[in-house]
Amino acid sequence: MNSSLAVTTQSLLNALLGALPNTNAPIYARLKSAITDNINNGIWVAEQRLPSEAEMVQALGVSRMTVNRALRELTATGVLHRQQGVGTFVASKKAHSALFEVHDIAQEIADRGHTHKVEIVILQEVKASTDQALRLGIRTGETIFKSELIHFENNQPIQLEERIVNASLAPDYSKQDFTQLTPYAYLNRVAPITEGEHLVEAVTTNTYEANKLAIDKHQACLQIRRRTWSNQQIVTSARLLSPGHLFHLFGHFGRP
Amino acid sequence: MNSSLAVTTQSLLNALLGALPNTNAPIYARLKSAITDNINNGIWVAEQRLPSEAEMVQALGVSRMTVNRALRELTATGVLHRQQGVGTFVASKKAHSALFEVHDIAQEIADRGHTHKVEIVILQEVKASTDQALRLGIRTGETIFKSELIHFENNQPIQLEERIVNASLAPDYSKQDFTQLTPYAYLNRVAPITEGEHLVEAVTTNTYEANKLAIDKHQACLQIRRRTWSNQQIVTSARLLSPGHLFHLFGHFGRP
DNA sequence: ATTTTCAACTTGTATAGACAATACGCGAAT
DNA sequence: ATTCGCGTATTGTCTATACAAGTTGAAAAT
Missing domain, CATH: 3.40.1410.10 (Chorismate lyase-like)
Incomplete structure (x- = not known):
């Protein structure tokens, strides 16, 4: 495998795990929170690719539907954008809707x-x-x-x-x-x-x-x-x- | 059972089935469309209770998760509001957010x-x-x-x-x-x-x-x-x- | 008559698995 | 060299099931 790419993916997953809040909120909500935190803190930048659903499933030990729900809802609110067959990316906001x-x-x-x-x-x-x-x-x-x-x-x-x-x-x-x-x-x-x-x-x-x-x-x-x-x-x-x-x-x- | 209530529920389900578009869009999307159509056309009025997820599952012959997704997304956009243990209701807009x-x-x-x-x-x-x-x-x-x-x-x-x-x-x-x-x-x-x-x-x-x-x-x-x-x-x-x-x-x- | 308990119903979340649809790169055929 | 096809990775959707959590109303106990 491509080791440098693997390291990058792993560091993203580590950032994700580190940002997971320790509350008793639902898993999908904590995952959403962790992702937005990483984006707001500049750890993940615009148009950067996120780990795939399968990788998150592996790293977090949760079901794919749970990961999918978190990513889908963040996409709906414009935080991420996704493309079937390609991946999930941090959205770059061009405007703020008030x-x-x-x-x-x-x-x-x-x-x-x-x-x-x-x-x-x-x-x-x-x-x-x-x-x-x-x-x-x-x-x-x-x-x-x-x-x-x-x-x-x-x-x-x-x-x-x-x-x-x-x-x-x-x-x-x-x-x-x-x-x-x-x-x-x-x-x-x-x-x-x-x-x-x-x-x-x-x-x-x-x-x-x-x-x-x-x-x-x-x-x-x-x-x-x-x-x-x-x-x-x-x-x-x-x-x-x-x-x-x-x-x-x-x-x-x-x-x- | 309460026959008048049962008739009402059945008529709601019929209205739902009648409004289902015949496209090849995903089931959850067609269900969302059918619900918003019924609300926009005044067939379902503000604060009216919708059939339960179980009843929709029965009437439509689809999985509960699919019905749940449609209702959850309409709740997120303010079309419906739901209360655990009680039911799903048509939201009455007090204001329009532009x-x-x-x-x-x-x-x-x-x-x-x-x-x-x-x-x-x-x-x-x-x-x-x-x-x-x-x-x-x-x-x-x-x-x-x-x-x-x-x-x-x-x-x-x-x-x-x-x-x-x-x-x-x-x-x-x-x-x-x-x-x-x-x-x-x-x-x-x-x-x-x-x-x-x-x-x-x-x-x-x-x-x-x-x-x-x-x-x-x-x-x-x-x-x-x-x-x-x-x-x-x-x-x-x-x-x-x-x-x-x-x-x-x-x-x-x-x-x- | 009042309170307590409980069963039934509802929505909320999570899982495991399956298949579809899309994109992309690589090897084979031309 | 170019094109074509195919396998792989990825997201999109759907199912069936399970358990948790909140609400309600009726039965049971007081």
């Missing part, structure tokens, strides 16, 4: 123990303009709903919500009482959200918006454009505008 | 086929103020590095980067040439990022910042405060300021 939890604004305010109130400015049925049809993935002239709401936190305006809705997916939209149930919650009930996209920008408002939000015209605002899908169809497209000093997004990643 | 990919700004600009340039305004070693020490999780007066950079895209200023760095984790920070390798990339090499947090806000700039970014003082800016950890220790805390009309965040969720 998770931002997007809540219903009413829920978020309630969680802070504050009172939530809604003012309905517009709620009407209209025919889709070319631009609106494009945003909803339908044809120009089809029926849509259009709504404009202002959300208040403790009687202070915190978000201007401008929304168009695909009428074929939520035909009773205009009959709802949005002072009781927010559009987000209602739509998620009649057409469960399966996908979505967000575009976050910093903008300044026009006079109308500044007036509605009771802010100075030069105050920076966080604008979120959100589109949501339900089974491949676009349900709604919303523009959420919030004063920068009252609203922010918090995201995190890691903690494996 | 993924925002956070790239190195230089990489992002390069991906767009544009030229990236950096101007170094400040790069010095200082003693941490109380506030700075708090942000880095160290003691006041310990050595830190402080840097201020301006990133240009096609010679237009696009981001002001203000950063403090834990000197004990990156002792050679001030010796680097950041016109070649960005602080983000350098720090990720000497102290691999294991965790991070982001705070996204819309702000207006002061005269100094507006001048550096070559924008009007009333132009809205997107401000990202980012802190990153390497093995439980805070490596760096950065404030990234970008003109709202030039920079945005894009996030998505779904596509299972």
Whole structure:
């Protein structure tokens, strides 16, 4: 055999054995922990090949399915990548994906123990303009709903919500009482959200918006454009505008 | 037995069998697909209990480990939740987690086929103020590095980067040439990022910042405060300021 | 009526073995 | 020299079984 390669493999296995925590956690979990530790500590570097499942089975004295589960789960979370017939490798991250939890604004305010109130400015049925049809993935002239709401936190305006809705997916939209149930919650009930996209920008408002939000015209605002899908169809497209000093997004990643 | 309950369970199993795709994908994958389809189509509703593993094994004629894998993976992605001794339930999403990919700004600009340039305004070693020490999780007066950079895209200023760095984790920070390798990339090499947090806000700039970014003082800016950890220790805390009309965040969720 | 015990059911983990699918290098055939 | 085929190594999936651990409800004991 190739002795230098054998030595390298053996040192990897030794590093693995050394990093195995002594807890009473399940074997597959301890193995995952040992592998991520070795990567985080720089002992195993990006694109380096890990010992094969068979070698780990031999070294650890456990079943192959257990080793396989640990490696499979680390692959699912992007720590490793594997190729059938070739081997398992340390993944080299090109980007860090940060998770931002997007809540219903009413829920978020309630969680802070504050009172939530809604003012309905517009709620009407209209025919889709070319631009609106494009945003909803339908044809120009089809029926849509259009709504404009202002959300208040403790009687202070915190978000201007401008929304168009695909009428074929939520035909009773205009009959709802949005002072009781927010559009987000209602739509998620009649057409469960399966996908979505967000575009976050910093903008300044026009006079109308500044007036509605009771802010100075030069105050920076966080604008979120959100589109949501339900089974491949676009349900709604919303523009959420919030004063920068009252609203922010918090995201995190890691903690494996 | 309770006949009404038995009928319900049977109807769930029938819905499952009906939703099984006819592809040649692995069994566990087809089972996952059938379950998510039933949930997305509203046939199975939030908090509803699924048939037990044993019942699925019986109905599908497959091994329990295969059923278990499908249910376990759907639990990991938040579609289901399970409790040992009780059962498996459709998870009711309280929030949608949107993924925002956070790239190195230089990489992002390069991906767009544009030229990236950096101007170094400040790069010095200082003693941490109380506030700075708090942000880095160290003691006041310990050595830190402080840097201020301006990133240009096609010679237009696009981001002001203000950063403090834990000197004990990156002792050679001030010796680097950041016109070649960005602080983000350098720090990720000497102290691999294991965790991070982001705070996204819309702000207006002061005269100094507006001048550096070559924008009007009333132009809205997107401000990202980012802190990153390497093995439980805070490596760096950065404030990234970008003109709202030039920079945005894009996030998505779904596509299972 | 209350408490205790226990059996049944559920999910969680682990094993040993089997076969399939993919990749790769080496030797044989051309 | 080039191509082809084949064996080997590797990961991917699936099965059957076993035992552990948590929950629940009903029977039994008090």
